[in-house]
Amino acid sequence: MSAAAPVGSPTLLRYLLRLGDLSLVLGQRLGEWVGHAPAIEEDLGLANIALDMIGQARLLLAYAGEVEGGGRGEDEIALLREHGDYLNPVLAEQPNGDFGQTIVRQVLIDAFQLELYERLASSADARLAAIAAKSVKETRYHMRYSGGWLVRLGDGTAESHARAQSALDRLWPYTVELFAEDEVDRAMADDGIAPPLAAVEAGWSARIGELLGEATLERPRDRPYTWFGKRGEHSEHLGYLLAEMQYLQRAYPGVQW
Amino acid sequence: MREDARKAAAWRALAAVEDPEIPALSIVDLGLVRGVEIQADDTLHVRLSPTYSGCPATDVIRRAVEQALGKADTGRFVVTPVLAPAWTSDWITAEGRAKLAAYGIVPPRSLASGARQGLRDDAPVACPRCRSLNSVCVSHFGSTPCKALHRCSDCLEPFEVFKCI
Numbered sequence: 118m119s120a121a122a123p124v125g126s127p128t129l130l131r132y133l134l135r136l137g138d139l140s141l142v143l144g145q146r147l148g149e150w151v152g153h154a155p156a157i158e159e160d161l162g163l164a165n166i167a168l169d170m171i172g173q174a175r176l177l178l179a180y181a182g183e184v185e186g187g188g189r190g191e192d193e194i195a196l197l198r199e200h201g202d203y204l205n206p207v208l209a210e211q212p213n214g215d216f217g218q219t220i221v222r223q224v225l226i227d228a229f230q231l232e233l234y235e236r237l238a239s240s241a242d243a244r245l246a247a248i249a250a251k252s253v254k255e256t257r258y259h260m261r262y263s264g265g266w267l268v269r270l271g272d273g274t275a276e277s278h279a280r281a282q283s284a285l286d287r288l289w290p291y292t293v294e295l296f297a298e299d300e301v302d303r304a305m306a307d308d309g310i311a312p313p314l315a316a317v318e319a320g321w322s323a324r325i326g327e328l329l330g331e332a333t334l335e336r337p338r339d340r341p342y343t344w345f346g347k348r349g350e351h352s353e354h355l356g357y358l359l360a361e362m363q364y365l366q367r368a369y370p371g372v373q374w
Numbered sequence: 375m376r377e378d379a380r381k382a383a384a385w386r387a388l389a390a391v392e393d394p395e396i397p398a399l400s401i402v403d404l405g406l407v408r409g410v411e412i413q414a415d416d417t418l419h420v421r422l423s424p425t426y427s428g429c430p431a432t433d434v435i436r437r438a439v440e441q442a443l444g445k446a447d448t449g450r451f452v453v454t455p456v457l458a459p460a461w462t463s464d465w466i467t468a469e470g471r472a473k474l475a476a477y478g479i480v481p482p483r484s485l486a487s488g489a490r491q492g493l494r495d496d497a498p499v500a501c502p503r504c505r506s507l508n509s510v511c512v513s514h515f516g517s518t519p520c521k522a523l524h525r526c527s528d529c530l531e532p533f534e535v536f537k538c539i
Contacts (some may be wrong), residue, residue, distance in 0.1 A: 145426075158513035158523065165428075165515035171503075172427025176457070247458035254460060254539045255426060260515050 128304045129242070130184045131204060132311060134194075135203065135301070135347045136233075137177030138205035139194055142355070143226060144170030145362050146213055156218055162262055163219070169255045176248045192373075196366040200349075200356055207346035208291035210355040217270050218284035223263035224289060224328065229295050231256045232320035236312035245310065264328050270330025282334050291338040295321070297343045377412050380448055384410050384418055387446035394434045395518045398477035401435055405465025408456050418443070418451040423461040426519040426539075436507050463520075463539050478502050479521065480535040501526035509533075 237249035305311035
């Protein structure tokens with residue numbers, strides 16, 4: 118943890134922002150459920166997952182700040198960047214919708230983080246490996262929660278099945294981005310810092326396929342169009358999310374707990 | 375103070391720091407203290423392992439540790455977090471497990487049992503009140519990230535289980 122960060126690698130910085138922003142934005146979305154979930158157990162479950170996500174984001178963004186070497190801390194990075202500087206995949210910022218849509222979004226991302234963190238735990242970057250090894254243990258519990266609910270909803274009543282299928286159809290196109298490799302992903306894989314995305318995709322696809330089968334849900338067809346949130350090109354939803362997330366820090370600059 | 379006495383005083387101070395969420399346990403019982411050393415420059419170095427990434431108690435624990443060390447008069451000290459290896463519920467001491475059980479929280483199963491691998495590992499858990507194995511998991515996420523909520527189907531009481539992680 119105290120090992121000096123490789124200051125000034127813009128590629129590593131971008132990669133860390135992608136991972137950190139995914140957790141941050143999804144954590145913020147899940148936090149919107151607090152006080153509104155269908156039952157107290159789900160309120161607690163979603164809030165706990167949100168906390169883990171924000172904790173992981175803190176570790177990743179603090180590291181990103183050190184790599185950047187400009188003295189920006191986790192709060193500044195998390196709360197004071199502009200819309201196009203957030204590098205999360207567009208899937209993470211999609212609205213909560215009903216409980217089914219939240220669960221489908223969660224399953225798709227949990228499986229991605231699980232497959233990714235398991236491999237990142239042996240990253241050539243010791244700090245990232247440590248963060249991943251810690252996070253993967255938490256992600257297994259997230260997967261257990263979201264996967265369990267997907268099966269209950271999909272293989273539940275006609276209404277819950279229809280809603281889960283419609284959420285899946287709506288969110289599926291955004292998953293293409295998770296595996297759309299660009300020069301940052303390639304450079305990270307070449308340096309042994311990140312796994313090749315194709316390996317992550319194979320694991321994700323098998324895991325999701327098995328879950329969908331058990332949930333009696335139909336796997337939507339893949340479409341070629343790709344969003345690029347990880348290059349800062351977002352859907353309109355991110356702006357509203359940021360307005361709420363950044364409000365306090367912008368209204369009271371430098372405020373601390 | 376001699377080095378050994380200084381370290382022993384630090385350990386005593388740390389053993390009195392309660393976990394803010396489960397006050398029955400100290401941070402030593404939880405296995406959060408990864409090392410107490412005296413550096414070449416005579417600074418006492420305490421290494422702390424955070425539990426869950428998002429555990430709100432982490433900052434509170436760190437402040438409590440700094441306060442306790444200050445009060446114990448162990449000289450100049452630094453407290454640093456250690457991420458690797460990641461904290462595991464296997465590091466809870468035998469005494470810590472006994473205290474958990476006495477407090478009414480079912481201690482975690484060990485990782486060696488392979489629980490970590492199974493994403494749906496739901497082996498039966500004995501109710502801490504009536505010992506019945508006839509219990510169900512109500513939620514994998516209880517009042518804190520580290521605990522799951524169960525309910526006994528015989529005596530009908532709810533109870534908490536420390537998660538294996």
